[in-house]
Amino acid sequence: MTVPEFVDAVIRYCSMTRASVTSWGRTEGHNRAVGGVPYSAHRFWLGLDVVYDEPPGPRDVPTEIAARLGLRLIDEGDHDHLQPLTWTKG
DSSP states (O other): OOHHHHHHHHHHHHHHHTEEEEEOOOOHHHHHHTTOOTTOGGGGTOOEEEEESSOOSSTHHHHHHHHHTTEEEEEOSSSEEEEETTOOOO
């Protein structure tokens, strides 16, 4: 998935789930400072975090929406992380 394809999928995901982006691209230093993994998708503009205006339904609902859009949703507790389904580090 290219960065423009990722952006398109994220816009559609956020529209469908009433989500707002809280973190997107990161420098290596900022990624390290926030505890990100060394090859985080954030460092390549292919990973971002979202929060919701209201819960988007049962946990499987946003996960399924993300998957249909080619995204992997990772529950990180106080926010969700999205990256391409096909993401491999670096």
